[in-house]
Amino acid sequence: xxxxxxxxxHSNKNQRRQLLRLRFDxxxxxxxxxxFEHNARGPRTMILFIGMLMIGVxxxxxDWVMHAPDGFLKMSHFLQFCVQIPAILLSLLxxxxxxxQRWSPAMLxxxxxxxxxxxxxxxxxxxxLGFDMPHDFAAITVTAMLILGxxxxxxxxxxxxxxxxxxxxxxxxxxxxxxxxxxxxxxxxAAISGVTAYLLExxxxxxWYRGRLLxxxxxxxGLTGLPNRRYFDLELRKLIREAARQQQNVxxxxxxxxxxxxxxxxxxxxxxxxxxxxxxxxLGKAMRRPHDFCARIGGEEFAAxxxxxxxxKASELAEALRDSVHGLRIPRSLDGSSFVTASGGFAxxxxxxxxxxxxxxxADLVRRADAALYAAKRVGRSRMVxxxxxxxxxxxxxxxxxxxxxxxxxxxQAPSPEARAP
Numbered sequence: 001x002x003x004x005x006x007x008x009x010h011s012n013k014n015q016r017r018q019l020l021r022l023r024f025d026x027x028x029x030x031x032x033x034x035x036f037e038h039n040a041r042g043p044r045t046m047i048l049f050i051g052m053l054m055i056g057v058x059x060x061x062x063d064w065v066m067h068a069p070d071g072f073l074k075m076s077h078f079l080q081f082c083v084q085i086p087a088i089l090l091s092l093l094x095x096x097x098x099x100x101q102r103w104s105p106a107m108l109x110x111x112x113x114x115x116x117x118x119x120x121x122x123x124x125x126x127x128x129l130g131f132d133m134p135h136d137f138a139a140i141t142v143t144a145m146l147i148l149g150x151x152x153x154x155x156x157x158x159x160x161x162x163x164x165x166x167x168x169x170x171x172x173x174x175x176x177x178x179x180x181x182x183x184x185x186x187x188x189x190a191a192i193s194g195v196t197a198y199l200l201e202x203x204x205x206x207x208w209y210r211g212r213l214l215x216x217x218x219x220x221x222g223l224t225g226l227p228n229r230r231y232f233d234l235e236l237r238k239l240i241r242e243a244a245r246q247q248q249n250v251x252x253x254x255x256x257x258x259x260x261x262x263x264x265x266x267x268x269x270x271x272x273x274x275x276x277x278x279x280x281x282x283l284g285k286a287m288r289r290p291h292d293f294c295a296r297i298g299g300e301e302f303a304a305x306x307x308x309x310x311x312x313k314a315s316e317l318a319e320a321l322r323d324s325v326h327g328l329r330i331p332r333s334l335d336g337s338s339f340v341t342a343s344g345g346f347a348x349x350x351x352x353x354x355x356x357x358x359x360x361x362x363a364d365l366v367r368r369a370d371a372a373l374y375a376a377k378r379v380g381r382s383r384m385v386x387x388x389x390x391x392x393x394x395x396x397x398x399x400x401x402x403x404x405x406x407x408x409x410x411x412x413q414a415p416s417p418e419a420r421a422p
Contacts, residue, residue, distance in 0.1 A: 345373025
């Protein structure tokens with residue numbers, strides 16, 4: 001793969017199909033759910049606190065304002081303080097504790113189902129005692145679950161329907177046809193809430209997709225389709241930070257197409273653009289692992305990054321990638337006797353320390369790879385030169401000339417791969 005999973009433009013028909021069914025294709029769906037759950041924690045915490053406050057003050061309202069019977073108050077207080085508020089506290093714990101947040105949606109759904117059934121039980125029991133408790137509290141709970149809980153529509157819909165069916169059945173069994181119109185109004189409120197919840201998630205997914213599409217376009221090279229310099233800089237630092245955490249290696253190959261100005265002068269700029277597309281496509285397909293990627297960082301210059309590759313293996317991969325440009329057999333001369341080649345400069349950092357700045361390590365890695373590339377071009381092109389020092393980032397007192405001298409010495413000992421080509 002060429003970097004971590006990123007959004008790629010879909011056709012308008014495919015995009016609309018995914019939005020209408022409220023589900024993206026993988027890995028986009030996993031990325032959306034991660035963002036959706038992260039943004040939902042604040043609203044969920046707020047609605048849980050509000051729900052707990054409302055349930056806590058309801059006994060005062062039932063007693064002082066509504067003058068409910070003592071039998072109703074005893075049952076109501078038990079359900080409110082021994083069932084509903086503990087369920088909310090448990091759901092709140094799952095929402096705010098990082099180790100439990102993956103189960104927060106399920107816990108919130110269970111809490112809403114418990115509250116809705118408790119409210120309906122209070123309504124039925126109150127009616128049997130001659131106390132007319134408002135019947136729509138259960139439907140309001142379902143509304144809160146569908147809209148305010150920031151739950152995914154298809155995840156919450158079966159539970160919302162089940163809650164409405166159970167509460168309606170219990171209401172009709174206990175109160176008979178006298179509760180019919182109450183049930184109808186509750187279903188109308190639930191239906192409106194369901195449509196609203198669907199449209200809210202549709203809008204949320206549409207906005208998220210457009211934002212990711214803009215991000216994708218801002219980090220892509222328009223000519224080759226590869227990541228651009230902005231992506232390269234950000235991703236390289238991120239990989240170095242991860243390498244320091246896991247004590248892994250990061251390898252970098254700076255690649256430059258040889259004599260590209262002469263190629264443009266000979267064939268014209270359209271042919272030069274096509275050459276860059278062919279080279280970029282080949283380089284991008286060669287990066288198969290999730291964290292490995294190749295980017296076009298300017299003009300005819302490319303960069304390839306490998307994460308967690310053994311030093312010897314990384315250099316072999318880098319040389320094979322550089323040699324693959326010659327393998328494309330793109331004619332460089334009018335008679336077809338020579339083909340486009342590339343020069344490469346290779347450097348790597350092995351197990352960087354966590355205390356070092358990823359920005360400084362990345363800058364040092366790029367500098368050493370660029371110095372090696374400069375040396376490869378100085379000693380004949382169509383070859384790869386390896387930077388001499390790849391154990392740790394150099395200090396500020398190390399000179400660039402020392403690095404170039406080291407890689408020049410390596411280059412004199414290494415035969416040109418073009419010399420071995422038939």
